[in-house]
Amino acid sequence: MRTLCEYKEVKVEELNIQPDHRCLVCSLTLKVSISDFKGILKGKTAIMVCKN
Template identity: 50%
Template sequence: MTKYRKLSHVVFKCDYHIVWVPKFRFRILKSAIKELVAHDIMMLYEWKGCIVEQLNVQEDHVHLLVSVPPKISISQLMGTLKGKIAIKLFKSYPKLKKKPYWGNRFWARGYFVNTVGLDEEMIK
């Protein structure tokens, strides 16, 4: 991840460590749901021109180390990611919507993001 990336008019190294959780930190990210979330994260980030360096989906949270072009806002990227994955999960697993706490939201409202600098190896 020490290499710089290029677009038509910019050379950049914008690496981020991002962590987010399901609503109420339920331990729901298991088996098929875990695979669907991991696959969709890879697909959506590739679609946006990002490079996923590390992805770790735990039962109650997701860790991501990603390189993002400077033209993309992290808040817009996370909004798109969380929204599209939640919609797909509720369509694929309608029983999730029937749980008393879910409603129409799968993910908790916020997320953690940190720029990656000298502590890159520690994060990996």
Template identity: 50%
Template sequence: MVFTAKYRFQILEGMVKSLVEYDLQLISSWKDVQVIELNIQKDHIHLVFSTPPKVSISEYIGILKEKMVIKLFKTFPNLKEKPYWGNHF
């Protein structure tokens, strides 16, 4: 799975990258998803994972994106300002 930041803004570095990596691991362990490979670049994330049969891929991705983005915007409110994108990630 590949996630990109809206408009490919290069924001996934430093503390933002650390927070995304931590949250991704935390949410994955909460849903019993095994993260096989994770690579975070400045404007996108590569994620290889294995889900148990009881968890659908769309459910996992939806929860992952929702929880990560909410925490990102609470921790870094400057991401809601221009030239970025408001409440969208």
């Protein structure tokens, strides 16, 4: 998740990962919209969960 945030130039303020839950507080730049970043993040994490 941190790698994806760095790639999209998103600053991670707080990150808490549990086996069944993830909490992420971040600061976005004007280059990416909230809905676009949310979609990218949900898609990538779903792929990671399915691979494991």
